[in-house]
Amino acid sequence: MHKQTALRFSLTTLLAFSLYLSFVPGARADDWPQWQGPDRNAVSRETGLLKVWPKEGPPLAWKADGIGKGMGGIAISKGRIYTTGDDDDFTAWLYALNESDGKPAWKAKIGRGGNPGNMMKPFGPRSTATIDGDQLYILSQQGDLVCFTTDGKEVWRLNYVKDFGGIMPVWGFAESPLIDGDKIICTPGAQDATLMAIDKLSRKPIWKCPVPEGPTGDRGFLGSSGAAYASVIAIDFEGERQYVQLTATTLVGISASDGKLRWRYDRASTTHRINCSTPIYHDGMVFAASAYDGGGGLVKLSKESSGGIKAEEVWFTKKMQNHHGGVILLDGCLYGANGGNGGGDLICLDFKTGSVLWDGRSLPGRPTPKGSLTLADGRLYYRTEKGAVLLIEPSPKEYLERGRFEQPERTRDPAWPHPVIANGKLYLRDQDLLFCYDVKAR
Numbered sequence: 001m002h003k004q005t006a007l008r009f010s011l012t013t014l015l016a017f018s019l020y021l022s023f024v025p026g027a028r029a030d031d032w033p034q035w036q037g038p039d040r041n042a043v044s045r046e047t048g049l050l051k052v053w054p055k056e057g058p059p060l061a062w063k064a065d066g067i068g069k070g071m072g073g074i075a076i077s078k079g080r081i082y083t084t085g086d087d088d089d090f091t092a093w094l095y096a097l098n099e100s101d102g103k104p105a106w107k108a109k110i111g112r113g114g115n116p117g118n119m120m121k122p123f124g125p126r127s128t129a130t131i132d133g134d135q136l137y138i139l140s141q142q143g144d145l146v147c148f149t150t151d152g153k154e155v156w157r158l159n160y161v162k163d164f165g166g167i168m169p170v171w172g173f174a175e176s177p178l179i180d181g182d183k184i185i186c187t188p189g190a191q192d193a194t195l196m197a198i199d200k201l202s203r204k205p206i207w208k209c210p211v212p213e214g215p216t217g218d219r220g221f222l223g224s225s226g227a228a229y230a231s232v233i234a235i236d237f238e239g240e241r242q243y244v245q246l247t248a249t250t251l252v253g254i255s256a257s258d259g260k261l262r263w264r265y266d267r268a269s270t271t272h273r274i275n276c277s278t279p280i281y282h283d284g285m286v287f288a289a290s291a292y293d294g295g296g297g298l299v300k301l302s303k304e305s306s307g308g309i310k311a312e313e314v315w316f317t318k319k320m321q322n323h324h325g326g327v328i329l330l331d332g333c334l335y336g337a338n339g340g341n342g343g344g345d346l347i348c349l350d351f352k353t354g355s356v357l358w359d360g361r362s363l364p365g366r367p368t369p370k371g372s373l374t375l376a377d378g379r380l381y382y383r384t385e386k387g388a389v390l391l392i393e394p395s396p397k398e399y400l401e402r403g404r405f406e407q408p409e410r411t412r413d414p415a416w417p418h419p420v421i422a423n424g425k426l427y428l429r430d431q432d433l434l435f436c437y438d439v440k441a442r
Helices: 003-023 160-164
Strands: 060-064 075-077 080-086 091-098 104-112 130-132 135-139 144-149 154-159 178-180 183-186 195-199 205-209 233-237 240-246 251-255 261-265 280-282 285-289 296-303 309-317 327-330 333-338 345-350 356-359 371-376 379-384 388-393 400-406 420-422 425-430 433-438
Touching: 075 130, 080 135, 091 144, 104 144, 104 154, 130 178, 154 160, 178 233, 178 240, 233 280, 251 285, 251 296, 251 309, 261 296, 261 309, 280 327, 285 327, 327 371, 333 371, 371 420
Parallel strands: none
Antiparallel strands: 060 433, 075 080, 080 091, 091 104, 130 135, 135 144, 144 154, 178 183, 183 195, 195 205, 233 240, 240 251, 251 261, 280 285, 285 296, 296 309, 327 333, 333 345, 345 356, 371 379, 379 388, 388 400, 420 425, 425 433
């Protein structure tokens, strides 16, 4: 082939491929289309972000209000932002905003809202929308699982309790649905379906998996649901697809093909049935953690001669009692907040051994109180429960702060929604308010 012809062909092919990617569902690499981002691990693929913040913090791009009461997460896809909240009539809504300026695009009714709970009783859905092509899936605190198109038209709806015999956890249903191929993986907490798979088009059950209870204390006021408040991840181990979930009483691995329980690890679960953090998977090992009387445990998976899978504890520590803010693995270091209702601090552990590399509790002034984490472009974005937002350079040797600011107009509610990074912007949700900050390097 002539060189010029070959060059034209290559450029044409590249252009066509680029155009193809721009229309493929989820093709925008810097979107945040579900709970904890594109890979469900709280790690953004984005680059070119600020490495150090100005003294006053990154500039505010815009602020939006009118998204209702709640702590629901933020999902971003194809120029739209999706979140949830309750109105004053205790109705739960899904809100779509323009990514460019935060102005409302549409809203759609999810169902009955309210504030289930014990002592602390927050309003609003706890879930984050999962976007899959031109459809999205959202779960309310009352167990309404609803499929909408991305322009707000309802496609179908189910209810965990009415349709599957689900048992609502004390603080309401909180997981964010996992879409894996044609399946929705969810946790109704029913006696015969702790977890289950649903066909995302027909909404018919594919399989159900009952999980026997792990150790629990005598705490009837904390309910009897098999579901807690964590979300499922998908892993591939030794050629087998599995779904990993931290239920109300144990950590489990479920066969993706038939819903059979493949392994379990009880020690990662608190006996209070309040497990909130999403597990992580790396190199044949799974880590999960809980607060209260729990802790963090790493298990190594191995295939047995019988075909079963063994989950063997590598280490367990009370130094990672992660309440809800999540953990992030980077370069052999495990970062997360250690502490429950009594507060806590950011800590860094050696992933292989569980040993403490540094602990925010021992730093002067304790600058890293309990919060939630996201990683983007080599920096940890850490949002404390009281509202301060920190930019941290990851290091196994020491705490390296590269910026901080106080979120304005703080409500009295804990700042529990996790920080989100998408397309050069940092998003912070505080009840009815959504703040968008520009963190792109110029």
